[in-house]
Structures are given as C-alpha cells and as structure tokens.
Amino acid sequence: MTAYTATVTVRLKRGVLDPEAETTRRALERLGFEVEALRSADRFEVDLEADSADDAYGRATEMAERLLANPTIHDYEVAVAEREDA
Amino acid sequence: MIGVLQFGGSNCDRDAVAALEHLGLDAGRIWYDDGLPADLDGVVIPGGFSYGDYLRAGAMAARAPVMERVRERAAEGLPVLGVCNGAQIAAEAGLVPGAFTTNRDARFHCEHVHLRVERADTPWTRAFDAGEVIRLPIAHGEGRFEADDDTLDRIERENRILFRYCDADGRVTEAANPNGSKAAVAGVLGADERTAVLMPHPERATLPELQGGTDGQGVLRGFARS
Numbered sequence: 001m002t003a004y005t006a007t008v009t010v011r012l013k014r015g016v017l018d019p020e021a022e023t024t025r026r027a028l029e030r031l032g033f034e035v036e037a038l039r040s041a042d043r044f045e046v047d048l049e050a051d052s053a054d055d056a057y058g059r060a061t062e063m064a065e066r067l068l069a070n071p072t073i074h075d076y077e078v079a080v081a082e083r084e085d086a
Numbered sequence: 087m088i089g090v091l092q093f094g095g096s097n098c099d100r101d102a103v104a105a106l107e108h109l110g111l112d113a114g115r116i117w118y119d120d121g122l123p124a125d126l127d128g129v130v131i132p133g134g135f136s137y138g139d140y141l142r143a144g145a146m147a148a149r150a151p152v153m154e155r156v157r158e159r160a161a162e163g164l165p166v167l168g169v170c171n172g173a174q175i176a177a178e179a180g181l182v183p184g185a186f187t188t189n190r191d192a193r194f195h196c197e198h199v200h201l202r203v204e205r206a207d208t209p210w211t212r213a214f215d216a217g218e219v220i221r222l223p224i225a226h227g228e229g230r231f232e233a234d235d236d237t238l239d240r241i242e243r244e245n246r247i248l249f250r251y252c253d254a255d256g257r258v259t260e261a262a263n264p265n266g267s268k269a270a271v272a273g274v275l276g277a278d279e280r281t282a283v284l285m286p287h288p289e290r291a292t293l294p295e296l297q298g299g300t301d302g303q304g305v306l307r308g309f310a311r312s
Binding site: 013016017018019020022023066067068070072073 | 142
C-alpha cells in the first residue's frame with residue numbers, strides 16, 4: 001500500500017448561476033480590484049492508502065460521485081499524488 | 087402514524103406534528119437513527135438545517151441509511167412529503183429531480199409567497215383547483231430549483247411540477263420568483279405523485295391561530311386520503 005493524496009475539485013457546471021461568487025466579485029470591486037469574472041470551487045484533499053494511483057483515483061472518483069459533488073449542478077475533477085510525508 | 091423524520095438540525099419537526107394533529111391525523115417524530123416503523127402511513131421530511139447544511143443543504147441527511155429505507159417505502163407507494171430542508175434532502179437523495187441551491191440574490195428569504203397550483207389531481211393538491219393561487223411562507227437561503235434543460239423538459243412533459251411561484255393574480259413572473267428557481271418551480275413530484283417536495287412551509291400555514299392563512303392544510307391533507 002502507498003500513501004496518496006487525492007484532490008477532488010468540485011465546481012458548478014458552466015451556465016449554473018453562482019450567487020456566492022457574484023457576491024464575492026462585487027465585494028472585490030468595492031475594494032478597488034478590477035475583476036472581469038470570478039468562479040469559486042470547493043477543493044477536498046483526501047489522504048488515503050491505496051494499491052496504486054489508479055486505485056486511489058477510482059476511490060476518490062466514487063467519493064465525488066456519491067457525496068462530494070451533486071451531478072445535477074456540479075462538475076468535478078480528481079488528481080492523485082503520492083504523499084511524501086507519509 | 088405519519089412519521090416526521092428528525093435529523094440533527096431539523097427544526098420544523100414539531101411544527102409538522104402539530105399541524106398534522108390539527109388536521110386529526112396521527113403523527114409522531116422519528117429519530118433518523120431509530121429506523122422506520124413497519125406500519126407507517128406516510129413520511130414527512132421536515133425543514134431545518136440538518137447537519138448544519140455542511141457540504142450542501144441536505145447532502146449529509148440524504149446519505150443517512152434511513153433515506154435508503156424511505157426510498158424503498160416510497161417505491162412501494164408510501165406517501166412522502168419533503169418540506170424546505172426536506173425538499174433539499176429528497177433532491178440530494180434522488181427522490182425528486184433537480185437540486186435546490188443558493189438563492190439568486192444569495193440572501194435568505196423569510197416571507198409569504200404566492201404559489202400557483204399546477205395540478206389538482208395529486209394527493210397534495212386535491213384540496214385546490216388547478217390554477218388556483220395559494221399563499222404559504224418560505225424561509226430559505228438555498229431554494230433555487232436548478233436542473234439541466236433535458237431534466238426541465240422531462241419534468242414539464244411528465245407534468246411533475248406541483249407549484250410555481252407567482253404573483254397574487256397567478257402570473258408567473260421574474261419579480262414573483264423569490265429565489266430564481268428555474269421554471270419558477272416551488273414544488274415538484276417524484277417518480278409518482280405520492281412523493282412530493284416543496285420549499286414553502288405548509289405546516290406553518292395550517293394552525294389558524296398562527297395568522298397568515300391556512301392554505302397549508304390542503305397540502306398536508308395529502309396524508310389523509312392515502
């Protein structure tokens with residue numbers, strides 16, 4: 001078994017309204033920043049032991065499918081890296 | 087008995103029991119971890135902030151084992167009504183199509199709204215006429231109904247929209263839509279008409295002494311005829 005960190009990034013599908021990001025964008029503009037557009041995303045870092053990077057990827061993907069993302073409104077991506085501090 | 091599911095963070099469970107009892111129905115709360123009694127006549131998934139709305143409103147409660155039981159019993163024909171957080175939970179659990187997410191203006195809305203009854207041939211709307219305008223309170227920050235175009239087409243085609251936000255005259259307008267819901271959806275049916283969810287609170291508009299109307303009675307009477 002090898003130690004991995006799977007990073008799952010969950011973001012709204014293109015075209016789905018993001019009122020929180022819009023509110024954040026307006027607040028940045030109030031602070032004097034020029035912002036064309038702003039998107040927000042959730043990032044989950046999952047530490048896990050797995051037989052291979054593929055195994056870790058598969059498990060993290062299942063986590064995204066079953067809980068971390070809502071397929072109605074979200075897209076997600078998964079990246080896996082070996083954990084050096086393990 | 088009509089079982090009102092109680093998760094950690096539910097806060098409309100007592101109101102739902104009181105409203106159902108006011109209508110002469112036998113109702114009681116069921117702690118989510120105690121399992122579903124075999125002889126239930128229906129299930130209410132009440133409002134509140136289950137699991138603190140962590141991750142997404144309803145996401146955690148939707149994955150609790152009791153929701154698997156609710157899904158099985160709903161498939162057998164048990165009436166299931168999700169209200170507010172219960173609607174979010176049911177959508178997260180796949181009992182109804184779509185999702186309920188952050189309001190268009192990112193603000194919490196606590197107010198009375200008008201709803202147009204889209205169908206009067208379901209248990210939840212038999213007390214009304216199709217096209218009738220009723221008035222119920224809302225109290226939510228994540229009530230915007232969201233679905234992709236294919237899903238919207240399908241639920242329109244299958245006639246699964248139960249209530250739409252409208253003005254006092256029944257006109258569906260942007261201004262009358264408090265949260266930016268697609269197709270102004272305020273309530274939607276599941277796989278069959280015995281499963282329904284809505285963001286407005288019928289249990290808060292049932293007891294006459296609470297003021298603000300009693301239009302919620304008609305919705306909750308859906309349990310009486312089953």
